[in-house]
Amino acid sequence: MEKFVIKGGRELYGRVKVSGSKNASLPILFASILTGELHLSNVPALMDVATTCDLLEHMGFSVERGEGRVSVKEENPVPEAPYELVKKMRASILALGPLLARFGRARVSLPGGCAIGLRPVDLHLKGLSKLGADIEISHGYVVAKVNGRLKGADITLDFPTVGGTENILMAATLAEGRTVIRNAAKEPEIVDLARALKKAGAYIEGEGTDVIVIEGRREFSPVSYTVMPDRIEAGTFLAAVASAGGEIVVENFPAETLKTVIDKFREAGLEIEELSPTEVKVRKRERLRGTDVTTQPYPGFPTDMQAQFMAAMCTADGVSVIRETIFENRFMHALELQRMGADLRIEGNTVVVKGVEKLTGAKVTATDLRASASLVIAGLGAENITEVYRIYHLDRGYERLERKLRSLGAEIERVPSELKY
Numbered sequence: 001m002e003k004f005v006i007k008g009g010r011e012l013y014g015r016v017k018v019s020g021s022k023n024a025s026l027p028i029l030f031a032s033i034l035t036g037e038l039h040l041s042n043v044p045a046l047m048d049v050a051t052t053c054d055l056l057e058h059m060g061f062s063v064e065r066g067e068g069r070v071s072v073k074e075e076n077p078v079p080e081a082p083y084e085l086v087k088k089m090r091a092s093i094l095a096l097g098p099l100l101a102r103f104g105r106a107r108v109s110l111p112g113g114c115a116i117g118l119r120p121v122d123l124h125l126k127g128l129s130k131l132g133a134d135i136e137i138s139h140g141y142v143v144a145k146v147n148g149r150l151k152g153a154d155i156t157l158d159f160p161t162v163g164g165t166e167n168i169l170m171a172a173t174l175a176e177g178r179t180v181i182r183n184a185a186k187e188p189e190i191v192d193l194a195r196a197l198k199k200a201g202a203y204i205e206g207e208g209t210d211v212i213v214i215e216g217r218r219e220f221s222p223v224s225y226t227v228m229p230d231r232i233e234a235g236t237f238l239a240a241v242a243s244a245g246g247e248i249v250v251e252n253f254p255a256e257t258l259k260t261v262i263d264k265f266r267e268a269g270l271e272i273e274e275l276s277p278t279e280v281k282v283r284k285r286e287r288l289r290g291t292d293v294t295t296q297p298y299p300g301f302p303t304d305m306q307a308q309f310m311a312a313m314c315t316a317d318g319v320s321v322i323r324e325t326i327f328e329n330r331f332m333h334a335l336e337l338q339r340m341g342a343d344l345r346i347e348g349n350t351v352v353v354k355g356v357e358k359l360t361g362a363k364v365t366a367t368d369l370r371a372s373a374s375l376v377i378a379g380l381g382a383e384n385i386t387e388v389y390r391i392y393h394l395d396r397g398y399e400r401l402e403r404k405l406r407s408l409g410a411e412i413e414r415v416p417s418e419l420k421y
C-alpha cells in the first residue's frame with residue numbers, strides 16, 4: 001500500500017498535458033470484441049485499463065501494450081467475464097453487450113455494489129432484452145443468450161445511463177435491422193465510442209444527442225483509433241489551481257466538452273483563457289467566491305468533478321451549495337475534508353460549504369476515485385502536511401497525477417503507507 005504526502009501551500013506554475021480518457025478507453029477496448037481487431041492510441045496507463053486488458057485476455061483475445069498504445073486481437077474467444085476481474089472494475093459489465101452480439105451468448109459476473117452507491121445494471125439488461133436477449137441471473141452472474149442474431153428495437157431508457165447506452169449501442173451495431181435508443185446519454189465518451197465503431201464500419205447516427213440510431217451490420221473491419229483527452233483529468237487541473245493558486249497552461253485540454261465546468265470555475269473567479277481549442281491558461285489572482293453546482297447528466301456539471309469542485313470551494317469566500325443528483329452516496333470526501341478544517345453541512349444529497357480562510361493538513365483516507373483527487377486538491381492548498389491513504393483508488397483513473405503536479409511545483413510524494421489496509 002502507498003500514500004501521498006503533500007506539503008501544502010505551493011502555488012502551481014508551468015505546463016501540463018492531459019492524458020487520454022479513461023472513460024472513453026474502456027468501452028472502446030471492449031468494442032474490440034465486436035471488431036475482432038483494434039489498435040488504440042492515446043490510452044492512459046491506469047489500473048482500469050490494465051484490468052480491461054486482463055479481462056480481454058481472459059476472454060481469449062491477445063493484448064499487446066506499448067507506451068500509450070493497446071492492440072487487441074481475437075484468438076480463441078470465451079464469452080465469459082469472471083467475478084475475480086469484474087469485482088475490480090464495474091465497467092466490466094460493458095463486455096456483456098459486445099459478447100452477446102458477437103457470440104450469441106455471454107456469462108458476465110454482476111459488478112455488485114460500490115462505494116458511491118448501488119449502481120445497478122437493470123437498464124443495461126432491460127435494453128439488451130429488448131434486442132431479443134434471453135437473460136437470467138444465476139449465482140451472481142448475468143447469463144445471456146440469443147437465438148440467432150440480436151434484433152434491432154426501439155428502446156427508451158428510464159434514465160440516460162452512460163454505461164447502459166454504451167452497452168446497448170455496442171450490441172445494436174451487430175444486430176439485425178435498426179435500433180433507436182431514446183433518452184440516451186450524451187456524454188462525449190459515447191461520441192468517441194461511436195466514432196471508433198464507425199471507423200470499423202458501423203452505422204450510427206445521433207451520438208451526442210438523446211436519440212441514437214443504429215443500423216446493424218454483419219461484421220466489422222479491424223480498426224485503429226486515437227482516444228479523446230480525459231475531460232475529468234483536465235477539470236481536475238482547474239480545481240488544483242483553484243485550491244493551490246498560481247498560473248498554468250493545460251495542453252490537450254478538451255475545452256469543448258468542459259463548458260459547464262469552465263463556466264462554474266469562472267463564476268467562482270478563476271481566470272481561464274482559451275489559448276486554442278486544445279489549450280487553456282488557468283490563473284488564480286484572488287480568493288475565489290463561493291459558487292453553487294448541481295451535478296447533472298452531460299452537458300450538465302459532471303458528477304465526476306463534484307468532489308474536486310467541493311475541495312476548491314472549501315476555501316472560497318462565502319457559501320457554496322453543492323447538490324449531487326446522479327449517485328446517492330457520493331459525499332464521503334466531505335467527511336474527510338471536515339477533518340482538514342472545512343466547514344461543511346451535509347443534508348441529504350446537498351452539501352453546504354462555508355468557505356474558511358485555510359484548510360489544515362491532516363491524515364485522510366480516499367474512498368473512491370474522484371474523492372481521492374479531491375483530497376489531493378485540498379492538500380495542495382492546505383497548511384502543513386496532508387497524508388492521503390488508499391491512493392489505489394486514484395491510480396484507477398489518473399495517470400501519474402503526482403508526477404504531473406510535481407512538475408508544476410507541488411510538493412507531493414508517493415511513499416509506502418504504514419497502514420496495512
Ligand code: UD1
Pocket residue numbers: 022023024026090091117118119120121122123124125159160161162163164189302303304326327328
Ligand atoms: C459512468 C462513468 C462514471 C460516471 C458516471 C456518471 C465510466 C466507466 N464511468 O459510470 O465515471 O460517474 O458514468 O456520469 O464511463 N443506473 C441505474 N441502472 C442502470 C444503470 C445506471 O439505476 O442500469 C443509475 C446508477 O445507479 C447511477 C446513475 O444511474 O445512479 C448513473 O449511472 P451511469 O450513467 O450508468 O454511470 P456508469 O456508466 O456506471
